[in-house]
Amino acid sequence: MIRVEDVQQNPQVEVLMQKVHEYLATMLAITHDEEHANHVANLSYRLLKMLDYSEREAELAAIAGYMHDIGNVVNRYEHGRSGALVAFHLLMRMGMPADEIATVIAAIGNHEERSGTAVSNVAAAVILADKSNVHYKRVRKQDEAAFTTRDRVNYAARKSYLTADPDKKEITMHLKIDTTICSVMEYFEIFMTKMLLCRRAANFLDCRFGLVINGNHML
Numbered sequence: 543m544i545r546v547e548d549v550q551q552n553p554q555v556e557v558l559m560q561k562v563h564e565y566l567a568t569m570l571a572i573t574h575d576e577e578h579a580n581h582v583a584n585l586s587y588r589l590l591k592m593l594d595y596s597e598r599e600a601e602l603a604a605i606a607g608y609m610h611d612i613g614n615v616v617n618r619y620e621h622g623r624s625g626a627l628v629a630f631h632l633l634m635r636m637g638m639p640a641d642e643i644a645t646v647i648a649a650i651g652n653h654e655e656r657s658g659t660a661v662s663n664v665a666a667a668v669i670l671a672d673k674s675n676v677h678y679k680r681v682r683k684q685d686e687a688a689f690t691t692r693d694r695v696n697y698a699a700r701k702s703y704l705t706a707d708p709d710k711k712e713i714t715m716h717l718k719i720d721t722t723i724c725s726v727m728e729y730f731e732i733f734m735t736k737m738l739l740c741r742r743a744a745n746f747l748d749c750r751f752g753l754v755i756n757g758n759h760m761l
């Protein structure tokens with residue numbers, strides 16, 4: 543059985559992930575490095591475990607979470623879809639069974655808010671883990687005047703984490719934002735599409751989705 547460690551230690555995966563980091567750096571896009579990959583892998587895994595899904599499903603979520611941004615090696619746009627195909631080839635070579643590959647690549651291909659849908663438990667977990675990783679340290683630009691909206695939203699986020707309550711059937715995203723950089727309302731507006739995707743993902747896992755910004759329940 544292919545484990546997340548096998549994927550992380552695969553030399554081809556390593557090179558491709560390094561290239562993603564390198565190429566995105568040329569456009570000063572927010573970081574999609576090893577740290578982000580590991581964060582999404584760990585959180586996707588923990589989320590499914592906390593909600594009592596099987597060990598294998600959680601492991602597949604970790605694998606999909608680790609590889610979810612690999613498509614940026616092809617192009618930043620539609621990197622979910624290109625990433626799914628890149629992962630398909632890598633995992634085939636590693637000998638992963640087809641039904642597991644399908645689970646992993648569907649999650650990768652559905653993690654972007656423009657075209658993503660929580661099509662499985664694994665896909666739902668990856669969406670929630672990825673979208674909750676907003677943090678000022680991911681912003682690469684030094685010059686605030688050059689910030690895109692996405693940079694500003696990330697820059698304003700001082701802390702972000704996700705909690706899951708299996709009894710209450712609730713998944714909650716907690717954000718602490720610096721309102722001198724971005725107001726709560728502005729933040730909420732910009733984050734609307736991401737949050738709607740998260741809500742649908744939480745619903746897929748039979749949970750309610752909650753959003754708490756600076757201690758206020760927004761959803």
Ligand SMILES: [Fe+2]
Pocket residue numbers: 610611621653654
């Ligand atoms: Fe992505």
Ligand SMILES: [Fe+2]
Pocket residue numbers: 574578582610611672
């Ligand atoms: Fe990501």
